[in-house]
Amino acid sequence: MKHSKFLALGAAAALAVGLAGCAPSAPEPGESSGSTGPSDETISIGTTTDVVNFNPVLGNSRTDSWITNLMYPHLLSISDDGTKEAHVATDWGYVDDTTGFYEIRDDLTWSDGEPLTAEDVAWTLNAVKRDQAPGTFYGQLGNLDTATAVSDTRVELTLTQPDSSIIEEIGFWGVVVPKHVFDPQGSIAEFANDGSDGGWVGMGPFIMSDFQVGQHYTLERVEDYPLVDGGVPGPAEVVYRVYPDVNTEILALQSGEIDVIANALPPAQVEQLSNTDGLQVIEAPGLGYAHLVYNMDKPDLAKTEVRQALAHAVDYEAIRTVVLQGQAVSTGSSALMPVLAKYYDESVTEYEFDPEKSRELMEKAGYTADAGGNFPVSFRLIYSLQDSVTSQWAQMVKDSAAEAGITIELQGTERNTYLSQTSEGDYDIYAGNFAIMDDPVTNFALSYLPGGAINYTHVDDSDLNALIEEGMVTFDEDDKISIMREANKIVHEQVYDNIMYTQNLFFAASDEWAGFISKPSELLSIVNPLSLASAHPVE
Amino acid sequence: MSRASFILRRAGRGLLTIWFAVTVTFLLLRLLPGDPALALASPNMTDAIRATILEQYGLDQPLIVQYGLYMWQLLQGNLGISFTQSIPVLDVLLQRLPWTLLLTMTALVLTIIIGIPLGVAAASHKGRFIDRAVQIVGVTGQSLFVPSVAILLLFVFGLNLGWFPIGGAYTNNTYGLEWYLSVAQHLVLPAVSLMLIQVGSYVLTMRSTLIETLGEDYILLAKANGLRGRRILWKHALRNALLPTTTLIGLQLGFLVGGAVLTETVFAYPGIGRGIYEAVTQLDFPVLQGAFLMLAATVVVANTLTDIVYGYLDPRVKTS
Numbered sequence: 001m002k003h004s005k006f007l008a009l010g011a012a013a014a015l016a017v018g019l020a021g022c023a024p025s026a027p028e029p030g031e032s033s034g035s036t037g038p039s040d041e042t043i044s045i046g047t048t049t050d051v052v053n054f055n056p057v058l059g060n061s062r063t064d065s066w067i068t069n070l071m072y073p074h075l076l077s078i079s080d081d082g083t084k085e086a087h088v089a090t091d092w093g094y095v096d097d098t099t100g101f102y103e104i105r106d107d108l109t110w111s112d113g114e115p116l117t118a119e120d121v122a123w124t125l126n127a128v129k130r131d132q133a134p135g136t137f138y139g140q141l142g143n144l145d146t147a148t149a150v151s152d153t154r155v156e157l158t159l160t161q162p163d164s165s166i167i168e169e170i171g172f173w174g175v176v177v178p179k180h181v182f183d184p185q186g187s188i189a190e191f192a193n194d195g196s197d198g199g200w201v202g203m204g205p206f207i208m209s210d211f212q213v214g215q216h217y218t219l220e221r222v223e224d225y226p227l228v229d230g231g232v233p234g235p236a237e238v239v240y241r242v243y244p245d246v247n248t249e250i251l252a253l254q255s256g257e258i259d260v261i262a263n264a265l266p267p268a269q270v271e272q273l274s275n276t277d278g279l280q281v282i283e284a285p286g287l288g289y290a291h292l293v294y295n296m297d298k299p300d301l302a303k304t305e306v307r308q309a310l311a312h313a314v315d316y317e318a319i320r321t322v323v324l325q326g327q328a329v330s331t332g333s334s335a336l337m338p339v340l341a342k343y344y345d346e347s348v349t350e351y352e353f354d355p356e357k358s359r360e361l362m363e364k365a366g367y368t369a370d371a372g373g374n375f376p377v378s379f380r381l382i383y384s385l386q387d388s389v390t391s392q393w394a395q396m397v398k399d400s401a402a403e404a405g406i407t408i409e410l411q412g413t414e415r416n417t418y419l420s421q422t423s424e425g426d427y428d429i430y431a432g433n434f435a436i437m438d439d440p441v442t443n444f445a446l447s448y449l450p451g452g453a454i455n456y457t458h459v460d461d462s463d464l465n466a467l468i469e470e471g472m473v474t475f476d477e478d479d480k481i482s483i484m485r486e487a488n489k490i491v492h493e494q495v496y497d498n499i500m501y502t503q504n505l506f507f508a509a510s511d512e513w514a515g516f517i518s519k520p521s522e523l524l525s526i527v528n529p530l531s532l533a534s535a536h537p538v539e
Numbered sequence: 540m541s542r543a544s545f546i547l548r549r550a551g552r553g554l555l556t557i558w559f560a561v562t563v564t565f566l567l568l569r570l571l572p573g574d575p576a577l578a579l580a581s582p583n584m585t586d587a588i589r590a591t592i593l594e595q596y597g598l599d600q601p602l603i604v605q606y607g608l609y610m611w612q613l614l615q616g617n618l619g620i621s622f623t624q625s626i627p628v629l630d631v632l633l634q635r636l637p638w639t640l641l642l643t644m645t646a647l648v649l650t651i652i653i654g655i656p657l658g659v660a661a662a663s664h665k666g667r668f669i670d671r672a673v674q675i676v677g678v679t680g681q682s683l684f685v686p687s688v689a690i691l692l693l694f695v696f697g698l699n700l701g702w703f704p705i706g707g708a709y710t711n712n713t714y715g716l717e718w719y720l721s722v723a724q725h726l727v728l729p730a731v732s733l734m735l736i737q738v739g740s741y742v743l744t745m746r747s748t749l750i751e752t753l754g755e756d757y758i759l760l761a762k763a764n765g766l767r768g769r770r771i772l773w774k775h776a777l778r779n780a781l782l783p784t785t786t787l788i789g790l791q792l793g794f795l796v797g798g799a800v801l802t803e804t805v806f807a808y809p810g811i812g813r814g815i816y817e818a819v820t821q822l823d824f825p826v827l828q829g830a831f832l833m834l835a836a837t838v839v840v841a842n843t844l845t846d847i848v849y850g851y852l853d854p855r856v857k858t859s
Binding site for chain 1: 540591611624626637694704711718804806808813
C-alpha cells in the first residue's frame with residue numbers, strides 16, 4: 001500500500017510538474033503594442049494558413065502576401081478594369097526597347113526613419129535576381145539584366161531583350177525592401193526576416209509587432225503613411241488570426257471573434273451572409289479564370305475537331321448558375337477576359353453547348369458511335385479535391401459530355417499530386433484555376449508558347465507563336481491590343497484553351513467597420529494595404 | 540536480470556525503434572506524390588527555376604546521398620532548415636511544442652481522472668444500471684471521430700452558446716492572470732474533444748480488468764476474512780487492476796498525438812499537429828521529418844517509461 005501511495009503521489013507530482021513545465025508562458029505587457037492615434041480599435045482578420053515566410057521576396061503563399069504587403073510596398077497597384085496604377089512609382093515605362101524605368105515618390109520613409117529611395121528599388125531587383133530567391137517575384141525577372149538607381153527617385157532597368165510587359169509586371173508583383181536592413185544579411189534568399197534581430201523595418205500602413213505561430217500575427221499602425229488619405233491609418237492594430245478553413249472563419253465572424261474574412265467566400269455562402277444581421281459582403285472583380293485544357297500530346301486530343309467537340313459538350317451557363325450561384329461571368333470562351341477592358345473582344349463568343357454539334361464533330365474526326373450512342377474514346381480529367389468549386393463542376397462536365405457520347409473519367413486528387421500530374425503532363429484534360437492573369441501578353445506567353453510554364457495543352461502553333469512574340473516587343477498599346485486579339489482568335493478557334501468563366505469574389509466583414517477599398521483578386525481584395533489603412537470603426 | 544540491465548535493454552530497444560521510425564519517415568516522405576519545388580514557388584515557374592530550387596535544397600541528389608547527409612546531420616543534433624520558412628526546424632518545432640504538450644497532457648489527465656473512476660464504478664456495480672450506462676459511454680467513446688466531435692462542440696459551445704472561442708490558444712493583448720484564464724478557456728474544447736475519444740478505452744479496460752481481479756482467489760479470501768467491500772476494492776483489487784491501464788497510458792500516447800493533429804487542425808490550435816498539417820500541404824520535408832522524429836521519440840520514451848514502471852509494479856516482468 002505504501003508503494004502504491006508513493007507511486008500515485010509521484011505520478012501526480014510528475015504530471016503537475018510536467019504540465020507546469022510545458023505550459024506556455026504569459027507575455028509581458030510591453031511585448032505588444034499599445035493603441036494610439038485616431039482610432040484605438042483593433043481590426044481582426046481571419047486567414048486559413050500560417051505565414052510561411054516573413055521575407056516578402058520569397059514564396060507565394062497568400063497569407064504571406066496579405067501580411068507582408070502591409071509592411072513592404074509594391075511599385076504599382078491595379079484598378080478594377082485591370083490597368084496598373086501608381087503606388088510607390090508615380091511614372092513608369094520604357095526609355096527604349098531594352099531599357100525601362102520607374103519614377104518613385106520622394107516622401108516615403110522606412111519605419112526606422114531612413115528614406116526609401118531608388119537605390120532600395122534597384123538593390124531589391126538585383127539581389128532577387130542574383131540570389132535566385134524562389135518565388136513569384138523571381139519568376140518575373142527573366143529578361144532583367146540589371147537595375148540602376150540613376151537618381152534618388154529614378155530607377156532604370158536594362159533588359160536582356162525587348163519585353164513590353166516586364167515593367168508593369170515587376171511593378172505589380174515585386175516588392176521593395178530596405179537595402180540597409182537586408183543587404184548586411186547576405187543572400188536575400190536565405191534571410192528569414194522573422195524579427196529575431198531587432199524587429200522589422202518596413203514601409204507600409206502597419207508593421208509587425210508580435211506573433212505566435214499558428215495563432216496570431218499582430219501589426220501596429222505606422223503613424224506616417226502618406227499613401228492613405230489623412231496620412232494616418234485607421235485601425236490601431238491589425239491582427240491576423242489563423243483558422244482551419246473558411247467555414248470556421250465564418251463561425252468566428254458570426255461570433256464576433258474576427259471582423260473580416262480575408263479569404264473569398266464559397267459561392268454557396270454569399271447570399272446567406274449578405275442577409276445576416278451585423279455582416280456586410282463586399283464584391284471584388286476576379287482577375288483569374290477557370291478553364292479546361294486538352295492535352296495535345298494525346299493523339300485523340302491533337303485533332304482540332306475532338307477539342308471542338310469537347311468544347312461544345314460543356315453546359316457553361318448551368319455551371320455558372322448552379323455551382324457558382326450566378327457569381328461568375330462568361331469570358332466568351334476567351335483568354336482576354338472582360339475585366340481587362342481594353343483587350344476584351346466582344347466578337348469572340350462563348351462555345352455553344354450543343355451535344356448534337358459535338359457528335360457531328362466527333363464523326364468528322366473519324367469516330368463512329370456504338371449502338372448506345374457512345375464514341376470509342378475516353379478522356380481522363382484531373383482536378384484538385386481541395387478545390388471544391390472545380391470538384392463540383394467537373395462532375396457536370398462529365399455528365400454533359402456523356403450526352404454527346406463522349407466518356408470522361410474524373411480523377412480528383414489531393415493538391416500536391418494534382419500539381420505533380422500537371423507538371424508531368426499526366427492527364428488528358430486539365431481542370432483548374434488561375435487566380436491572377438493581369439497581363440495578356442505574359443499570360444499568352446506562359447500559356448501558349450512552346451515551353452511556356454503553363455502551356456498545359458502543349459500547343460506549338462507557328463502563327464500563334466509569331467503573334468505572341470510580336471506582342472512581347474510591341475510598345476504601342478493600340479498595336480499590342482490588336483495583335484493580342486488576333487492571337488486570341490486563334491486560341492479560341494483551335495480550342496487551345498477552354499476558358500469557362502471569371503469568378504467574381506465576395507468578402508465578408510462585420511458592419512461595425514467601414515471604409516474598405518476593394519481591389520480585384522483574392523490576393524488584394526479588401527485586405528490590401530490601402531483598404532486596411534482606410535478602414536475605420538462605424539460611429 | 541538486474542534493474543539497470545533491464546532499463547538499458549529497454550532504452551536500446553527504444554533507440555532502435557527511433558532509428559527505424561526516422562528511416563521509414565525519410566523514405567515515405569520521398570515517396571509522396573508531388574514536388575516540393577512547386578510548394579516553394581509559383582506552379583507556373585520555369586524548369587530552370589525549378590531546377591535551381593531543387594539544387595538549393597539538395598533534392599537533386601540521389602536518395603542514398605540525401606539519406607546519408609540527413610543521418611549525419613541528425614547525429615550532430617541538426618534537424619535541418621525548413622524549406623519554406625528558411626529557419627532551423629528545431630526552432631519551428633519549439634515554437635509549437637509547448638502548446639501540444641499543454642493540450643495532450645491536459646487531455647491525458649482528464650482522461651485518467653474521468654476514465655478510471657468510471658471503470659471502477661462499472662466494475663463494482665457489475666450488471667446493474669451504472670455498469671450498463673458506463674459501458675454504453677465507453678463503447679460510444681471508442682467509436683467517436685475527433686473532427687466530428689470537435690466540430691459539434693465548436694458549433695454548440697462556440698457559436699450557439701458562445702461560451703468558448705472558435706479557435707486559437709489565447710486572446711490577444713491579455714496579460715498575467717487574464718492571459719492564463721484566456722489560455723484555459725481556449726483549452727477547454729480541444730482538450731475535451733481529445734479526452735472524449737480516449738476515455739472509452741480507459742473505462743472499458745479498467746472495468747474488465749477490475750472485474751477479473753475481483754474474481755481472484757485472494758479477493759475471495761479477503762472477503763471470507765470479513766474485510767469490507769470498499770476496502771477490498773480500493774486497497775487490494777485496484778493496484779493489480781491498474782497494471783493494464785498503466786500499459787494503456789503508454790500505448791494510447793501515440794493515439795493521443797494522432798488525435799492532437801486533427802484536434803489542433805479543427806480548433807486552429809497552434810501546436811505541432813497543426814504544424815504537421817501545414818508542412819504536409821507544403822511538402823516541407825525537413826519540418827515533417829523533425830516533427831515525426833519528435834513524436835516517435837515521445838511515444839518510444841513513454842513506452843519505455845511504461846515498461847519500467849510496469850516492471851516496478853510487477854517484478855515478474857523484469858525476468859520475462
